[in-house]
Amino acid sequence: MADALRRHAGPIALALLVLGVGAAMLVGWQRYNRDYIVSMEDDGSAVTKIIAEKISGASALRVSQLNGTIQSTAQDVRGFGWLKSDQVVKMPYSVDYFVDLSGLTAADLEWNAQTRTLIVNAPDVRPGKPNVDESRRTLVRTNGVFVTREAGEELSRRTSAHAQARAEASARSPERMAQARDYGRAALGKLMAAPLGAMGxxxxxxxxTFPPERKDDHRERWDVTTPINEVLANKSQQR
Structure with missing residues (x-):
């Protein structure tokens, strides 16, 4: 049996290599087709259609949303410095804040029987990717003696990238994160209060509490004697 495996090891390895290369080429072609091939109508005109889409589940709870209007600028220089252009764009944006509950376990829940307080040591609030709504631009101002098509496309790309970066920086600022944690505290409080009410x-x-708050050694602590899962289990048995 071992001799037979050794004899066929080379062909098997070659076949696996061929399959691996073929799979990589297929994935590469699918991505190229998705991103760069233009879908056409029978008359040769480009068509608006969904090229690829995917739906997936999520375990993150949206706790708040930041909304605003952003101004973004960009410059472009071409033609050995002779062709200079710039663009200013204003458009609305939004950023959602989430708390990922997938990793929350009974070890993150503490129960104080004396004060009847449930302490939830939650994961930190995380801002999502900024949604800059370029379809609702209120201002587009492009300046330049002669703005080529390539320069115009590059200005549009840069203003979009600058807007994304600026919106993300604003969403992650200490002030916004503190506000998002307050909303997250309220949302999780309501979520956890429901099963507690059902159990009496x-x-x-x-x-x-969130991680930045738990890093403070001087924060208020409670004498926790019983894990919350045991408390709820005992309550169910009493019924």
């Missing part, structure tokens, strides 16, 4: 703990208080 309607008067319980829910306290949500």
């Amino acid at each position: 703990y309607g008067d319980a208080r829910v306290l949500v």
Whole structure:
């Protein structure tokens, strides 16, 4: 048996290599077709259509949203410095904030029986990717003696990239993150209060903490004696 495997090891390895290369080429072609091949009508005109789409599940809870209007600028220089152009764009944007609950376990929940307080040590709030709505631009001003098509496309790309970066920086600022955590605290508090009420703990208080707050050694602590999953299990048995 071992001799037979050794004899066929070379052909098997070659076949696997061929399959791997073929799969990589197929994936590369699919991406190229998705990103660069233009779909056409029978008359030769380009058509508006969905090229690729995918739906997936999510375990993150959206807790707040940042909305605003952003001004973005860009410059372009071509023709050995003779062709200079710039562009200013104003458009609305939004950023969603999420709390990923997929990793939340019973170890992250603490119960204080004396004060009837549930402490939720939640993962931190995370801002999502900024959504810059270029279809609702309120201002597009392009300056330049002669703006080539390539320069115009590059200006549009740069203003979009600058807007994305500026919106992300604003969303991650300490002030915005603090506000998002406040909204996250309220959202998680309501989420956790529902099962507590169903189990007969309607008067319980829910306290949500995030990692930056838990790093403070002087924050208020509670004498936790019983994990919350055991408390709820005992309550179910009593019923």
